[in-house]
Amino acid sequence: MASKKDESQWSPERKRLKIQSTDTPQTLPYGHNRGSAPIIPTSYDSMKKKALKAMFEHAEIQLTPLHQQMSYLRIKKEKLLLLPGHCSKDDEIAAQTSLNLIDEQVDFIQNQVQSIQEKYLISMEILKAKFSFVPVHGQTYYLYQKGNERVLMLVGPNQWQLDSHTLYIATVKLMADASWHVLAISDEIELDFEALKKGGKS
Structure with missing residues (x-):
């Protein structure tokens, strides 16, 4: 390593190169030689796209089984409504009880769907929101x-x-x-x- 006395005799160009160099290149926040991998900061737009994709996938995963349940209940209700009019009183009571239960299940599922849609919409609003900090995972x-x-x-x-x-x-x-x-x-x-x-x- 050059002494302070030796450095005082360096040319301006060599001093400039010295300022731009380091004894610990592994600590530099950028690639320091031709073989280094490029370090590209993640832009906020790419983060928003990633978040949007993740939210859409979450909503789809949650909504798909609910829609399947709704289809199943709709078919079941149609079958009950097609029961012959000459069925016994007990069959009528059982059918009406089943219809009431189906209606309750449909209401419950519709509330779940609305809740998921509202949360998805709120998440979309967050992506439009202004803030002066970098959001941290888990916060x-x-x-x-x-x-x-x-x-x-x-x-x-x-x-x-x-x-x-x-x-x-x-x-x-x-x-x-x-x-x-x-x-x-x-x-x-x-x-x-x-x-x-x-x-x-x-």
Whole structure:
């Protein structure tokens, strides 16, 4: 290694090269020779695309069996309605009981489907939201409506005083696959849900 005295006699070009070099190249945040693999930072747009794909796959996995159940119940109900009119009283009672049970199951499934669709829609809104930080996997965040835009924050609605122009929408968590898991949705948001679909507050 050159001494300080030797370095004082270096040419300006050599000093410039020295500043741009290091004794520990393995610590550089970029490739330091021709054989190095390129280090390309992940853009936010690519993260959004990955999150969108993951959310769509999650919704499809959840909705597919529900749609299958709905189809099965619909066929079962049609068969019960086609029972001959001359069946016994006991058969009529059993058929009516089955129809009532099917209606309850259909209502339950429809509520599940609506819940999944709402969570998917909220997740879509998060991708449009503005925030001034890099989201971390496993961290909980809070989605708000401020004026005509969505804002993602680290602070919950109970931790600060909301002004008249700010509406709490949902509590969400960033998962390892870059998808957003909706933990809670504001009760008030049901009144504004159609507005969320249109991209604005009613």
